Amino acid sequence: MNIIAFIFGSVFGFSLIWVPIVHAFIVLLFGIHLVSVRRPVGVAFAWFLIVILVPILGIALYVLIGERPVGRKLTRKIVRMNREYEKITETMRQQFAADRQKLPVEGRALSLLAESKNGSPVVAGNKIELHTNSLKILQNFIDEINNAKKSLHLEFYIWALGGDADRVCEALIAASQRGVACRVLLDSLGSKDWFKSSWPARFRKAGIEVTEALPIQIGRFQFRRADLRLHRKIFVIDGAVVWTGSMNLVDPRTFKQDSGVGEWVDAMVRIEGPVASQFELTFAFDWSVDNPNITNFKDREPPASPHEGAALAQEFSSGPVYRDDILYQVLLSAIMDAREELTITTPYFGPDDGLIQALMAAAARGVKVTLIVPKLNDSTLVAWSSKSFYEDLMNSGVIIAEFHGGLLHTKSLLIDKRIAIFGSVNFDQRSLRLNFEISLIVYNVDFCAKLEKLIESYLAQADYVDPKAWAKRPTWRRYLENAAHLTSPLL
Structure with missing residues (x-):
């Protein structure tokens, strides 16, 4: 309390006799706020303890990372676009309703839960390949880009500099120059080094559209939590083939080599079939939300993807704004x-x-x-x-x-x-x-x-x-x- 009193007295210049009263008032108001927002008990008590011990720093941290808002403007945009998105997914759920009957009994309840709150339904007829060698996956990405005919949509948390990740950049530029429509959506924090490099300018010069998701803006922390992140990994080729999994666009031989933990070990899946259109739809929604030049969700319906295999599968997206919890x-x-x-x-x-x-x-x-x-x-x-x-x-x-x-x-x-x-x-x-x-x-x-x-x-x-x-x-x-x-x- 002596330290707190010294800080209050030095910063605000009032008598130290008021420090306990001000401190108690701050803690009381913060406690009322925690009760009003009904946070998980463990989270609430953790924040309450921090504010009791260090009120000024605690309140500042809570403003930065304590709540889950993405900002009023972005929230309004998501709500508005979600109305159009909901029409598409409802049509999708009706179209593939019969496929749920093909599920084994033990999978039906999980599938129904996963598609609730405006989610994607289970669909039959998918070909799914598991890939486990990161360098081969990067080469596969390059091959997919080189063979693309219409469009390439990439959405990743991290695009790191160096190694074969740069080769993917070069292949994408070449694809755009031959007429393939290319869009790249990357998280602002995860790909901060990439955004500071020459690649964004080179991409835009080649006709590639680039959008920075959830940009960290100084002065807007009071409206948007700073550490909400776009953590998805989606790569869609011609609206018909999708790659997803754990791997970012990084070369494991060069990525975070100073962390002392060895190379990152990842796996990805390559998907052909109707479920690919669900990932394309999620990309389109994310692109529309994060691109400041887009005001409405323009995709009327997901592209048709023919049956390619026997696997039943469904895309499952989640986030702190929509499909919460x-x-x-x-x-x-x-x-x-x-x-x-x-x-x-x-x-x-x-x-x-x-x-x-x-x-x-x-x-x-x-x-x-x-x-x-x-x-x-x-x-x-x-x-x-x-x-x-x-x-x-x-x-x-x-x-x-x-x-x-x-x-x-x-x-x-x-x-x-x-x-x-x-x-x-x-x-x-x-x-x-x-x-x-x-x-x-x-x-x-x-x-x-x-x-x-x-x-x-x-x-x-x-x-x-x-x-x-x-x-x-x-x-x-x-x-x-x-x-x-x-x-x-x-x-």
């Missing part, structure tokens, strides 16, 4: 529906108590629950926080494996070897609450078998955490893990 509900439902096996791969593990309890309950009722995370992580705070969950999970029977072949960046859930959720979603509260994410839900045993084989290759390069040895770790580690866990609602 649907991602949490889908993940929770998937865990609760598991009957035999549940395997999760994620680079960042920081769920809330509800998801932790669901994982523990699944293991306790006999489900083989396996969690695979990186042994080394580029986020030290997240790494320590995630370890605070280990003991409770392992005591319930959850198997934890730490991958040591690099930074495992693949994000997937495999449920009973029959259903897979695969895409950009980390198993943490940032993906659940703050990011705009994209996933593919696949109801196909052949694809699940390929994903299972990939998971087995990860386990072959992983160390299983021994519950007995873990219980004997030094006391100071427990304190550090638990201290980091206190920040998890704010990460």
